[in-house]
Amino acid sequence: DTAVSQTPKYLVTQMGNDKSIKCEQNLGHDTMYWYKQDSKKFLKIMFSYNNKELIINETVPNRFSPKSPDKAHLNLHINSLELGDSAVYFCASSRSDRGGTGELFFGEGSRLTVL
Amino acid sequence: DAKTTQPPSMDCAEGRAANLPCNHSTISGNEYVYWYRQIHSQGPQYIIHGLKNNETNEMASLIITEDRKSSTLILPHATLRDTAVYYCIVRVNFGNEKLTFGTGTRLTIIP
Numbered sequence: 001d002t003a004v005s006q007t008p009k010y011l012v013t014q015m016g017n018d019k020s021i022k023c024e025q026n027l028g029h030d031t032m033y034w035y036k037q038d039s040k041k042f043l044k045i046m047f048s049y050n051n052k053e054l055i056i057n058e059t060v061p062n063r064f065s066p067k068s069p070d071k072a073h074l075n076l077h078i079n080s081l082e083l084g085d086s087a088v089y090f091c092a093s094s095r096s097d098r099g100g101t102g103e104l105f106f107g108e109g110s111r112l113t114v115l
Numbered sequence: 116d117a118k119t120t121q122p123p124s125m126d127c128a129e130g131r132a133a134n135l136p137c138n139h140s141t142i143s144g145n146e147y148v149y150w151y152r153q154i155h156s157q158g159p160q161y162i163i164h165g166l167k168n169n170e171t172n173e174m175a176s177l178i179i180t181e182d183r184k185s186s187t188l189i190l191p192h193a194t195l196r197d198t199a200v201y202y203c204i205v206r207v208n209f210g211n212e213k214l215t216f217g218t219g220t221r222l223t224i225i226p
Contacts, residue, residue: 004158033213041200043159043216056213090158092214102147102206104214106158 003027004107006091012113013081020077021110023091031055032074033092033104034066043090049074050096078112086114119203124221133190135220137203140184145207148179149214150188152199159202159216162188198224 004025013019025032033056034046048056052068063079078085091107120138127133139148149164163170163177165186170177176189190197202219206212 035216042218043153043202045213045215048213058213088156092158101164102149103161103164104151104159106160108158109156 002107004091004093004105006089006107006110008110009108010111010113012115014115015081015083017081018077018079019081019112020075021089021091021112022073022075023107024073025091025093025105026072027093027105029093029095029105030071031094031096032068032071033094034074034076035090035092035106037088037090037109039087046089047074047076081112081114083114086112088112119205119217121201121203121217121220123218124223126223126225127190127193128225129195130192133193133197133222133224135188135190135201135203135222136185137188138185139203139205142183142205146205147207148177148183148186149204149206150175150177151202151204151214151216152197153202153219154196154199162201193222193224195224195226198222 007022031050033048037043046060047066049068065077068074088109088111090109092104094104147164147166150162151159153159163175165177179186200219200221202216
């Protein structure tokens with residue numbers, strides 16, 4: 001069973017469109033994250049949610065709107081896509097309590113290409 | 116989170132031990148050392164973490180100096196599948212603290 005799953009794996013779209021990437025984890029974790037990896041391979045955190053509440057927002061443009069319907073899901077919606085949004089987006093999850101190891105579990109990534 | 120410094124790239128012969136260094140001279144007392152790796156086009160994968168004692172698991176060993184200002188990740192018998200970018204990260208091990216990735220070390224295993 002896939003622990004952290006993202007859909008779609010590949011997404012090609014035109015500038016100006018709106019698109020969503022979905023993420024689900026079946027690990028029972030209470031914290032989920034979105035990371036962006038650009039063409040230079042830098043991995044940067046975008047958002048973090050704990051029990052459906054936003055706790056980290058790393059100066060991401062407001063065209064990006066994460067939504068967490070429950071603690072097992074964290075979806076990423078992007079409005080008015082721009083060329084610079086082309087990247088691989090990784091979802092991750094972890095436990096936030098002291099009983100955990102602090103390990104983050106990552107999905108396989110969603111490659112977004114904006115034309 | 117404390118910053119880390121790693122060499123940008125390393126080569127290692129297949130079957131030999133790969134030793135990846137990391138400097139973290141500003142690490143705080145409650146921060147752990149974590150190692151992750153990213154195999155081409157895949158999501159980052161946790162390898163190991165430690166506070167001050169050396170740690171070993173089925174993937175690797177982690178050696179942390181007594182002053183905790185540096186550490187070494189050891190892959191005891193490197194295989195071609197260990198070719199990846201290896202990230203050394205320091206952070207507390209609980210709560211909602213973000214995992215901040217640096218540029219890592221690109222390890223290439225040579226046949």
